[in-house]
Amino acid sequence: MEDLASRLSAVGVEAATPDSPNAARSFNPVDLYRSYVSRDVAQILGIDKEIVFSCLDFSTTLEKGDLVLPCPRLRIKGVKPADLASKIASEFQIPAHPLFEKAEADDIAARFRFSHRMVASVVLPTIFELRSKYGLNPTRGLKDPTDPSKGRKKMVIEFSSPNIAKEFHAGHLRSTIIGGFLSNLYAGSGWDVTRMNYLGDWGRQYGLLAIGWEMFGSEELFQENPTGHLFDVYVKISALFKPEEDAYKDASKRGEDTTKLETCGLLGQAKAYFKRMEDGDEDALRLWRRFRSVSIEKYKSTYSRLNIFFDDYSGESQVSPASMTKALTALREKAITEVDQNATIINFKKHGHPKLQTAIVVNRNGTTTYLLRDIGAALERWEKYGFDSMIYVVMSEQDIHVKRLIAALELAGYTDVASRMMHVNFGKVQGMSTRRGTVKFLDDILEECAVTMHGVMRRNETKYAVVEKPEEVADILGISACMVQDMSGKRINGYPFDLTRMTSFEGDTGPYLQYAHARLRSIARKVKLSDAELSNADFSLLQEPHAVDLVRLLARYPDVISQTLKTLEPATVLTYLFRLTHQLSSSYDVLRVVDAPEGPAVSRARAALYECARQVIANGMRMLGLTPVDR
Numbered sequence: 001m002e003d004l005a006s007r008l009s010a011v012g013v014e015a016a017t018p019d020s021p022n023a024a025r026s027f028n029p030v031d032l033y034r035s036y037v038s039r040d041v042a043q044i045l046g047i048d049k050e051i052v053f054s055c056l057d058f059s060t061t062l063e064k065g066d067l068v069l070p071c072p073r074l075r076i077k078g079v080k081p082a083d084l085a086s087k088i089a090s091e092f093q094i095p096a097h098p099l100f101e102k103a104e105a106d107d108i109a110a111r112f113r114f115s116h117r118m119v120a121s122v123v124l125p126t127i128f129e130l131r132s133k134y135g136l137n138p139t140r141g142l143k144d145p146t147d148p149s150k151g152r153k154k155m156v157i158e159f160s161s162p163n164i165a166k167e168f169h170a171g172h173l174r175s176t177i178i179g180g181f182l183s184n185l186y187a188g189s190g191w192d193v194t195r196m197n198y199l200g201d202w203g204r205q206y207g208l209l210a211i212g213w214e215m216f217g218s219e220e221l222f223q224e225n226p227t228g229h230l231f232d233v234y235v236k237i238s239a240l241f242k243p244e245e246d247a248y249k250d251a252s253k254r255g256e257d258t259t260k261l262e263t264c265g266l267l268g269q270a271k272a273y274f275k276r277m278e279d280g281d282e283d284a285l286r287l288w289r290r291f292r293s294v295s296i297e298k299y300k301s302t303y304s305r306l307n308i309f310f311d312d313y314s315g316e317s318q319v320s321p322a323s324m325t326k327a328l329t330a331l332r333e334k335a336i337t338e339v340d341q342n343a344t345i346i347n348f349k350k351h352g353h354p355k356l357q358t359a360i361v362v363n364r365n366g367t368t369t370y371l372l373r374d375i376g377a378a379l380e381r382w383e384k385y386g387f388d389s390m391i392y393v394v395m396s397e398q399d400i401h402v403k404r405l406i407a408a409l410e411l412a413g414y415t416d417v418a419s420r421m422m423h424v425n426f427g428k429v430q431g432m433s434t435r436r437g438t439v440k441f442l443d444d445i446l447e448e449c450a451v452t453m454h455g456v457m458r459r460n461e462t463k464y465a466v467v468e469k470p471e472e473v474a475d476i477l478g479i480s481a482c483m484v485q486d487m488s489g490k491r492i493n494g495y496p497f498d499l500t501r502m503t504s505f506e507g508d509t510g511p512y513l514q515y516a517h518a519r520l521r522s523i524a525r526k527v528k529l530s531d532a533e534l535s536n537a538d539f540s541l542l543q544e545p546h547a548v549d550l551v552r553l554l555a556r557y558p559d560v561i562s563q564t565l566k567t568l569e570p571a572t573v574l575t576y577l578f579r580l581t582h583q584l585s586s587s588y589d590v591l592r593v594v595d596a597p598e599g600p601a602v603s604r605a606r607a608a609l610y611e612c613a614r615q616v617i618a619n620g621m622r623m624l625g626l627t628p629v630d631r
Contacts, residue, residue, distance in 0.1 A: 018049075027137045028558035029126045030058065032065070033099055037067060037092075037112055045076065045084065058559050062549050065102070065111035068203045072108060075191050081108035114555075116548040120539035120609070123555045127612040128535040135557045135619050140565070141190025143388075152192040155386055157183050159393035160225070160308070163200035164295040173442060174394075175427050177486050179393040180308045180625045181570045182424065185432035188623065189565060190597060197299075199315035202293050203370060204267075207274035210287060211266060212237030226294040228441075241266045257341065262364065271365060278367050294318075302442060305479060307625045316373045324368055324375035328361065330412040337361060346408060353407050356400060361408075374405050378519065384416045389420050396425040396492060424568055427494030442482075449478030455509065467631045476627050480510030483626060503534075508578045512623065516581040520614035521630040526594050527607045537608040540602055546587040547609060553583050557616050561623075568626055577620045584613055 018039040025031045032058050041050035055073040059065045069088065071081035085105040092103040092112075099122070127134045139145045141152045159179020162172045179195070187193045212233040221229040248261045258457040262271060278282040296313060303309065328344070331337045336351060337344050344363040348356035361372040381390065392402055402423040409418040454474035457464050467473055488508065489495060504511065542551065557576065564572040593610065596603040618628045 019303070024137045024139065024558075027130070027133075027135075027139075028562075029123045030555050030559055031606060033067060033114060036097060036099060037069070038247060040092055040097075041069065041110075044088055045074070047074065047076065049251070053418050055561070058556050059111065062552055063142065065104075065113040066555070067112040068106075069110040070108065070111075070403065071110065071408075076574050080234070084108075098454065107218045114552060116543060116545075119555065120542040120551045120605075123551050124539050124608060124612050125535070127554065127615055128531075128608075131615060131620060132622075134615065135561045135623075137558065137562070138186040138188070138190035141186065141192070147272075152190055153388040153592040154194070154385055155186050155191040156194045156196055156381055156387045156390040157186070157393065158196045158198045158391065159183075160299075160303075160310075161198045161200060161394075162295075164292045164300065173482065173486055174429060174491075175393045176306060176308055177483050177625060178424065178426055178491060178570060180306070180472060181395065181459060181487070181623065182568060184623050185564060185568075187562070188561075194387075195310045196312045196314055196381075197310040199292070199296070199313065199317075201288070201295075202277070202373065203317035204270050204274050204367075206288065207270035207272075207277070208241060209234050209235055209291075210268065210273050210284065211269045213287070227298045229293075231541055237266070241270075259341065259364065269366070271363070275365050275367050286488055288317075303444065305475070309628060312424055314377070316370070319373045319376040319380065323380050324372050327373065327375040327379060327408075327412060328427070330414070331361070331408065334411065334413065336408075336411045346403065346404075346411070351407075351411055353403075356404050356407055359404050360410075371401065371404060372409065374401075375408055378405065378409060378417055378421070379414065382414075387420060389426050390424060391422045393424050393426070396427055397424060399423070406482065415555075423489070426491040429495065429497055431498065445482060446475070446478050449481050450475045451478075453477035453481070463631070476629055477514055480514050480626050482510070483624065484508075484510030484513060486572065487574050487624060490571055491569060507551055508574075510626070513577060513617075513626070516584060517614060517617050517621065517628045518631055520584075520589060520610050520617070522627060523593055523607065523610050524614070527603070529604060529607055533604065534608040534611050537605040539608070541598075541602050542609055544590060546583075546590045547606070548592075550587055550609060550613060551582050553580055555618055557620070573620050573623055577617060580613065580617060584610075 011032065018035040025035065037056060038049040038053040041052045045052075051074060052069065055069055057068050057070070059068045069085075071084040071088075074081075076084060082105070085108055088110040089103045089105040092100075092110075094100055094103060097115075099115055099118055100112055101115040102111075104111050116526070139148075140147055141155075142150070143153055144150045157179055159170060159182070160176040161479055168302045183193050183195050209230065211513060213230075216236050218229065221232075221420060244261070244265050244267050248258055248267060251258050251261060262268060273284060277288060292315075295310075302595060330336070331346065337346055339345075340358075343360050344362035345358055345360050347358045348354070349358070359371050360369050361375075378390070381387065394402060402425075406418045406421050406423075409415075409421075451474075454471065457467065457470060457477075485498070485501065486494070501507075501509070506512065542548065560573060560576045591606045593603050595607045596606065621628050
């Protein structure tokens with residue numbers, strides 16, 4: 001950062017900036033400002049500067065300044081927070097700080113505004129230097145940030161995890177997108193990330209599908225569309241099974257003996273088929289392997305369209321009997337399990353978890369349950385990866401199951417494993433049911449979106465003519481439309497699937513975000529300046545309010561990523577990107593680049609500003625799993 005130091009020195013800012021162990025000035029230009037505020041506020045109040053540093057946030061809006069210090073966070077006894085804010089504002093010496101323009105009290109907070117003269121010279125060189133790495137702090141993932149030789153922390157993220165022999169539909173999209181995003185977020189932050197797809201490829205549900213195949217399966221239709229036909233089979237057998245399933249659930253709720261219900265009809269057949277699989281019946285396993293293989297190949301093609309990849313394709317079927325026996329033995333030795341009507345259960349209410357009620361770990365016929373397989377899988381992952389953290393990206397309907405999994409591991413004595421596990425949940429895509437056949441298949445959705453985007457592109461034949469591979473661009477736009485709709489709100493909120501809304505270029509949509517990036521690329525093509533010419537522009541010429549506010553917004557991106565590591569919400573990044581694109585839209589008419597009346601030097605500085613904005617948009621889009629288009 002020598003060039004930055006020389007720029008600061010040229011305008012009277014000391015080259016040796018105040019030291020702070022928590023500052024990441026090489027990655028985050030705002031930390032430079034935080035370091036000065038922390039040092040001087042600490043001197044004013046007579047407290048540790050690291051306390052001040054940790055309390056500094058960026059303001060919610062540009063109108064309220066750039067940094068805010070909520071004084072109650074300082075926890076200084078005997079002084080009212082409002083009095084602290086006034087003291088800081090009155091004693092913070094602006095003339096001694098060329099980096100700052102104003103310090104003011106705002107009720108119980110002190111606010112600091114960056115100097116419009118200097119902010120571009122601080123922020124833009126950092127973006128040019130870091131480029132695609134801007135916003136990321138790779139030291140966050142180090143076991144010891146002061147000693148990289150100690151290695152990186154390990155993260156396992158389980159996501160997507162569809163059930164085999166089913167078409168990949170819009171409901172699967174949420175876990176896939178969120179998991180891909182979290183993988184990018186942690187990998188960018190320096191963690192050693194393992195992306196795991198834990199397929200639903202075992203259990204009674206698969207037994208039901210196998211029975212359905214015997215009744216409705218067609219080799220001819222399977223050859224034409226393997227997963228599509230298997231989905232049709234599953235819908236048909238589920239419709240037949242529903243009365244039995246409802247009767248079984250009602251009897252269970254009433255506390256009645258369900259032995260007879262479990263051994264007759266389709267439920268009995270499905271359980272018996274799964275028992276054959278667990279006992280190693282080759283005929284049953286041969287069909288299972290066939291369905292599993294075609295499903296994985298189909299999923300891989302869909303994942304590649306979504307910029308998703310996995311390091312480990314695992315599944316319930318891959319959990320070894322030894323791992324499940326190990327877990328079950330530990331639970332039995334600690335008297336956590338008990339036998340009820342020949343099934344092995346955990347009554348969580350008896351062990352300090354009243355809300356988790358009772359769960360079966362081994363069925364009456366000796367077959368394993370989803371819970372026991374997940375416990376065994378967690379132990380295997382711990383032995384294989386020795387992870388520092390493991391995230392399950394699973395919908396909120398599975399909240400109880402994940403809580404039972406973590407509680408069971410704790411009760412079995414595996415507290416090291418349980419304490420490192422985290423559930424990142426999300427709401428449903430509304431109006432879809434696999435069993436009722438009301439889902440929308442993702443490939444069909446993406447194709448429809450791509451066709452819609454292609455039609456929009458063709459409305460302007462002049463621009464369309466210069467787009468290389470327009471069908472591929474249309475496909476990217478369609479994928480962006482789907483993904484942005486999914487990420488627009490908080491994870492926990494479900495949303496109705498709306499194809500018309502998602503493919504619009506108006507409002508905060510995927511196509512609009514892509515348009516913003518492509519427009520900045522278009523400006524760059526028109527000015528025809530090299531990276532060296534842009535990075536060496538005179539940033540001090542960027543004094544217009546629109547330019548200064550745009551730079552101030554660009555400065556916030558690393559803090560946005562830091563905040564996202566706390567929220568684990570894609571919407572945190574997406575909201576920022578749309579805010580940035582809105583700021584750009586209001587600037588184009590004011591900050592002209594081509595034939596700027598202020599002259600070539602100003603034109604060059606503005607082109608550099610727009611290139612930095614494009615870089616930040618591209619960085620945020622790739623973090624979200626989107627592919628930025630250039631035209």
